[in-house]
Amino acid sequence: MEEVSGSGDESPSGNVSAAGQPWWRREVIYQIFTPTFQDSDGDGIGDLGGILSRIDYLAQLGIGAVWLTPVYPSPLLDAGYDITDFTGVGSCFGDLNTFDRLLAALHERGIRLILDFVPNHTSAQHPWFIESRSSRESAKRDWYVWADPAPGGLPPNNWLSRFGASAWTYDKTTGQSYYHAFLPEQPDLNWRNPDVRAAMHEVMRFWLERGVDGFRIDAAAVLAEDALLRDEPPNPDFDGDTPPPERFRRTRTDAQSVTLDYLAEMRRVADAFPDRVLLGEVDTTPDKLPGFYGDTEPRLHLPLNYRLVDVPWKPHAVGCAVQAFLDALPENAWPDWVLGSHDKPRVASRLGADPARVAAMLLLTLPGTPILYAGDEIGMPNVPVPPSLGRDPFERCVPGYGLGRDPFRVPLRWTLGPNGGFTTGEPWLPTPSLPVGSSVTEQERDPRSMLNLYRRLIELRRRRPELLAGRYRRLSSEGGVLAFARWLERSGVVVALNLSASDVTVPLPGRGRIVLGTGCEREGECAERQVTLAPHEGVIIAQQNS
Structure with a gap:
């Protein structure tokens, strides 16, 4: 390959072969919001049996791990995050036998299972x-x-x-x-009590011994509060447009230093079991990030990084956000990227349908572990939910600020039939009709669909070692274009993304051939020192050896 050069920044994402990486560095993680994926028993709530029935779909998508939101017994006041038994399965989701069958079926397909672990609080009914x-x-x-x-x-x-x-x-x-950091029906556990920590470590061991491959630790940054219960200081940015819960700065209830000790203890529990991973919902600002990875001792393998969700969709802003995160990583830490989640608006609604295709290419070509929210692979939009039918406590408790999360939690559209093939009963959230081409069944038949774009991107990522373990250099983030190089030894690609609504011509560091585009028609096309992109188009160009 010709020497990659450009006006951008360079960051290593690792210098070992792809084969030498642990699984959680190689694979795409797929978050399933359990109540909305697939219902198997007609009660209108997605469940383990429903996921089990979609194993073929997961395998064909090419993901390597599933992260499940809580499936424990719960009154479901907060989508299952209010738990009455940490070592059981809620009857609406199935039972432990079904859980074991799902775990075995996933493992048979080479897919790992990551379970949501909610250590901060319990249900008031616990x-x-x-x-x-x-x-x-x-x-x-x-x-x-x-x-x-x-x-x-x-x-x-x-x-x-x-x-x-x-x-x-x-x-x-x-x-x-x-x-209670959340609902009154979700009292916070006192993590300063060693008996509490020991009990929660036993919960982890229960699931790890059952074969679970890791945990996503919910609210991992808020396990401890100020021991003296001192007041929070006022938020200087608070005004009439700020939601009431943000009236104060959370300096006494967020990211207390002792929380890092608790995360290190959890890491020691996980490390007693081979090949496990810990994800965490934490603050990933540059000053906090090293501590959550482990500046003095190991903590989280993957602090969840939501920068692609929150950054303005402009080349310079995206390029700088990516570089800032990579630059903040401590030595030997591994990056991750989240494009959507059950707490954030859908990418197709945030950016638009065509830009969402470019965002998919970005997610799956950056250095690090991609984390995909179920439904984004078919371009699911936000779906308005009438307040009278809503379930999210945010909408009920803080109305008028657009904080409700129901629109990005509506059930997946599998077919064009009643309730989109999600349930034979009444769905827990409404499933209104979406435009033609929005369902899994339709997109499976369309080679140009978002679903097939994701499948091709995931397959290419698995096949190209430079996308799994290669270095990264930003080449351009101006003029509507974000372009970067990924390379490992003498194998390399350039990723060129048009984030604008105009045609652009992108200079390239050498000669190459397009191996994948956000459309299908350009694959195999030669690129000699430059490539022209249509509005909201992205291509991956394999560099040719000189």
Whole structure:
């Protein structure tokens, strides 16, 4: 290959062969929001049996790991993140036997299973909390965060729940208030108590011994709060357009330094089992990122990186966001990239249908592990959900700010039939009609579909070692174009992405041949020192040896 050169930045993503990488560096991780993927029993809620029935689809997509949102017993006040038993399966999702069958079926196809682990809080119906609130002398009293009310019956301090209002709920039985970062029905565990930590480590071992390949740790940055329960400072950016829960800066409830110790303990639990991975929902700003990876001892393998979700869709902004994340990585850390999630608006609605195809190419060619949200591979848009039919506590508790997440949690569209082939019953969220070509069945037959673009991208990533383990250099991020090179030894590609609505001509560092485009018609085309791209078009060009 001709020497890759350009005006951009260079970052290593690793210098070992692709074959020498652990699985979680090689594979594409696919997040399934369990209630919306596939229902198997007609109750309108996606379940384990439904996922089991779609094993062929997962294998054909080419993903290497599935991350499941919670499937534990739950009142489902917050989509299963309010848990009554950490070592069971909720009846609406199936049972442990079905879980084991799903795990075995995935493993037979070479697909790993990552389970959502929710250590920050329980349901108020969890036996631990029922015992804790029974008496101040309860053996589990200190398993949760209790405090005396302030004079006049006011909350102990000014902390606010993510869902609005005070983060404290007064309990008449014992005359104290308990802390909850989320709903009052989700009391926070007291992670400063070693008995709590030991109990949650046993939960991890239960699933790891069952064969689970790792965990995504929910709310991993908020496990501990200020021990003195001091007030949060005012948010200087708060104004009339800011949602009420952001009235204060969360300096006393987010990213306390002791949380890093707790994550290191979890890592030691996971490391006792070969070939496991820990993902974490944390703050990935440059000053915080090294600590979550492990600046003094190992913590998370993959702190979840949402920069592609939040950055403006402009070449310079995207290129700088990518470089800033890569530059912030500590030595030997591995990057990851998230394009969508159950908490963020759908990429097809954020950017538009054609730009979403370019975003897919970006996701699957950057150095690091791509994490794909189920439904994005068919270009699922946000779907409006009437407030009367909504389920998300954000919409109910903080109305008027557009925080509701139901529009990007509606069930997947498998077919054109009733309820999109998701359920034979009444779906837990409405499934209105979408445009022709929006279902899996239709897209499987269309070689130009978003689904087949994802399949081709995933297959190419698996086949080209430079995309798995190669170096990265940004070549251009101006004039509507983001272009970068990936190479390993003498094998390399240039990825050229047009993020604009105009035709652009992109200079190339050498000669090459297009191996994949966001359309199908250009593959095999020669590129001699430059390539012209249509609006919202992307291509991957294999560089030819000189």
